Amino acid sequence: MxxxxxxxxxxxxxxxxxxxxxxxxxxxxxxxxxxxxxxxxxxxxxxxxxxxxxxxxxxxxxxxxxxxxxxxxxxxxxxxxxxxxxxxLGVPVGDISGTTRAKRPPRLPVVLTHEEAMRLIAELSEPYDLMASLMYGAGLRVVESTRLRVKDVDFSRGVITVRDGKGGKDRTTLLPGPLLEKLQAHIEQIRSEWKMSNPDYQVPVSLPFALVRKYPNAGHSLAWQWLFPSSGCCTDESGNIVRHHVHSSSVQKAVKAAVKQSGIGKAAGCHTLRHTFATELLRRGSDIRTVQELLGHSDIRTTQIYTHVLGQGFAGVASPLG
The missing domain is CATH 1.10.150.130 (Tyrosine recombinase, N-terminal domain)
Incomplete structure (x- = not known):
């Protein structure tokens, strides 16, 4: 048995x-x-x-x-x-309608002001300041920022391509103008070290699923290099030694420390920067459908929560106090 x-x-x-x-x-x-x-x-x-x-x-x-x-x-x-x-297993689940469902409390996300977001970012060292800037400036999730590759930044079109985001979907979002020079310098440094055959670039980067078999040299190419590589190497699912991107927990830890140092006084983290991206766009007059696309939300109702954060649900109603 x-x-x-x-x-x-x-x-x-x-x-x-x-x-x-x-x-x-x-x-x-x-x-x-x-x-x-x-x-x-x-x-x-x-x-x-x-x-x-x-x-x-x-x-x-x-x-x-x-x-x-x-x-x-x-x-x-x-x-x-x-x-x-x-x-x-190929077996129908059956009737589970009698399941007691967990309650979904109505909570509004914590958001920062523009000044608070910039103060937080100023407390971060490289490369975390750039990653946090992308979360706030382009609405990226922390995992999406860690997974960026050189080829995902298109300076000519002014867009960032997010590959395999939440739900396995790809999307494009805006490339923040104030980050152009910093991103170009960052990628130029990667290009320079790659050309000089820096030992870090002798190890191939990790690639998604079967791509390594389809394009065996892609892991050594410049286009597929991680924008934010990890400091050490690891093994992939096949046991090959590869270089992975910086882990999201490292970014989260750095941002949490920066929140404390900045004295913002809010329970903020990496995702707060994404929330702030959405609310700032809406506050400045952006169309909610555009914000939905930039965030990669499949349902407009998910995006609409930010209108409640702004108080737009009470538009036209003035308090009797004054």
């Missing part, structure tokens, strides 16, 4: 194979496997094929009631299990 460990290993290989066939991101792969493994352990290490809608309802309800997880967290677990049953 096969061991539990070997059974789980085979299931993980199945999950990994289907995820990569569907070209999901590495972050999604890790997240889905985390919840699948959690689900299996919750039910006494039973194989998912032995379980179904009843066990899914129990697990999701337990997350909401006992673990008190956020609605987004419960949805993430649900998405992972639906993917497992539908895409990997």
């Amino acid at each position: 096969p061991s539990t460990a070997s059974t789980n290993l085979r299931l993980r290989d199945q999950v990994r194979r289907v995820i990569r066939l569907n070209r999901y991101s590495v972050r999604t792969e890790k997240s889905y496997w985390y919840w699948i493994r959690y689900y299996i352990r919750f039910h006494g290490v039973r194989h998912p094929q032995e379980m179904g809608a009843k066990e899914i309802r129990e697990f999701l309800t337990w997350l909401a009631v006992e673990r008190n997880v956020a609605a987004a967290t419960q949805n993430q677990a649900l998405n992972a299990l639906v993917f497992l049953y539908d895409k990997v």
